[in-house]
Amino acid sequence: MKNLFKFLLVVALSSTVLTSCKEDDPCEGVSCLNGGTCVDGTCDCDAGFEGTDCGTQMRTKFIASYAVSEACTSGNYTYDMTISTSATSASSVIIDNFGGVGISATGTVNGKTLTIPNATADVGGVSVTYQGSGQINGNILTMSYSLTYNGTTDPCTSTCTKQ
DSSP: OHHHHHHHHHHHHHHHHHHHTOOOOTTTTOOOOTTOEEETTEEEOOTTEESTTSOEEGGGGGOEEEEEEEEETTEEEEEEEEEEEOSSOTTEEEEEEETTTTEEEEEEEETTEEEEEEEEEEETTEEEEEEEEEEEETTEEEEEEEEEETTEEEEEEEEEEEO
């Protein structure tokens, strides 16, 4: 009887030790969308996506029509501008009427930042080079950019309010 008791005690202790050493997988049950991968229980999202499951495109917060009020070296201006999705990538947007001069610019979104790379457009027969960046906070997009035309650079700061 004593030997049976000792045997059962050893089996019980061994069972407890073996099962307590098993590590839980922190990614078990975590589903990451849009190419995201689980790392230590949290989704690491691909470019252009965010959220706990990578299910939200970063650019979504920028997509809207805006009333723009801006101050440039050349003067103060108001106009409307629209930001829409681009088919290029999940982080690309198209900015229609950029600078209030009819330019259709392409931008890239990363988090709350919008970057407009250096590019050139024809505006009424004048070659205009532009570039800039902006930050969105709620319904307000604040941008700084410059337009260069006819040898003159015109820096501008604009406040864009979602309509």
